[in-house]
Amino acid sequence: MSTMKVYLDDLRPTPDGWERVYWPDEAIELLKTGNVDVISLDHDLGDDERGTGNDVVLWIEEAVITQQFIPPEIRVHSANSTARAKMEAGIQTIIRFSNKSKTY
Numbered sequence: 001m002s003t004m005k006v007y008l009d010d011l012r013p014t015p016d017g018w019e020r021v022y023w024p025d026e027a028i029e030l031l032k033t034g035n036v037d038v039i040s041l042d043h044d045l046g047d048d049e050r051g052t053g054n055d056v057v058l059w060i061e062e063a064v065i066t067q068q069f070i071p072p073e074i075r076v077h078s079a080n081s082t083a084r085a086k087m088e089a090g091i092q093t094i095i096r097f098s099n100k101s102k103t104y
Helices: 024-032 053-067 081-098
Strands: 004-008 018-021 036-041 073-076
Touching: 004 024, 018 024, 024 036, 024 053, 036 053, 053 073, 053 081, 073 081
Parallel strands: 004 018, 004 036, 036 073
Antiparallel strands: none
16 A cells, blocks of 8 residues: 655645645545545645635544544644644544544
8 A cells, every 4th residue: 555645735835755735624535535644734725715724633533433434644734823732632632532642
């Protein structure tokens, strides 16, 4: 099974070796494949009605709790400090429920 690194962002350049997505639903579809071993999230994506990086965190959290989803390593690269703190709190919940030491 091949694995991938997913980069959710609307503006920053995509790091080499990462799969670029622009919207939360695209990131979630890739997560559902089970082939994502690292995901890096921006919060502000230019259209809050289409979602934010926090929507991905919330999806992972729910999937871990209700479906025993095994989360990838989760990184946050958002410059929005308030949103970053909220996303990191969600990630801590994911860690508690998944007991995966590689998730940040």
